[in-house]
Amino acid sequence: MKKSTLLIMAITLSSSFLLSSCGVIFGGSKYNARIEVKEHPNALIYANGEKIGMGVATSQFKRNQPLKIEVKQDNCEPKTKNFENKFRTGNFILSTISFGLIGVGVDLGTGASYKPDHINDPNIEKISTKNFRFTVDYSECKE
Numbered sequence: 759m760k761k762s763t764l765l766i767m768a769i770t771l772s773s774s775f776l777l778s779s780c781g782v783i784f785g786g787s788k789y790n791a792r793i794e795v796k797e798h799p800n801a802l803i804y805a806n807g808e809k810i811g812m813g814v815a816t817s818q819f820k821r822n823q824p825l826k827i828e829v830k831q832d833n834c835e836p837k838t839k840n841f842e843n844k845f846r847t848g849n850f851i852l853s854t855i856s857f858g859l860i861g862v863g864v865d866l867g868t869g870a871s872y873k874p875d876h877i878n879d880p881n882i883e884k885i886s887t888k889n890f891r892f893t894v895d896y897s898e899c900k901e
């Protein structure tokens with residue numbers, strides 16, 4: 759092989775290693791969310807102001823931003839539920855050990871250092887590192 763081809767391959771491999779980190783590799787900068795409105799299959803679901811479904815909806819969201827869910831149904835008051843994110847401390851420590859400051863910077867910059875706060879919010883269920891279930895109790899709607 760030519761020297762230039764080997765050099766390009768070496769730079770590409772080095773860059774991909776240096777520009778990735780634990781958070782990006784294992785969690786990514788986004789997560790998949792399944793949002794369920796308890797016992798209201800006709801309730802419209804809005805995520806961060808955008809309509810995403812009715813009754814049950816799935817979508818992808820950035821890890822470094824809180825999730826604001828609003829549900830609406832005819833003859834009922836709308837309900838808003840805010841789901842907060844939590845800093846992924848264990849991931850941050852692994853990133854620091856494995857990839858040093860570059861890994862930490864990548865995780866912080868991409869948002870991979872965060873996750874939905876499923877430990878402190880019983881309405882969030884962690885299915886896997888990239889998949890979460892959010893439940894909205896809309897019991898005040900009697901329709």
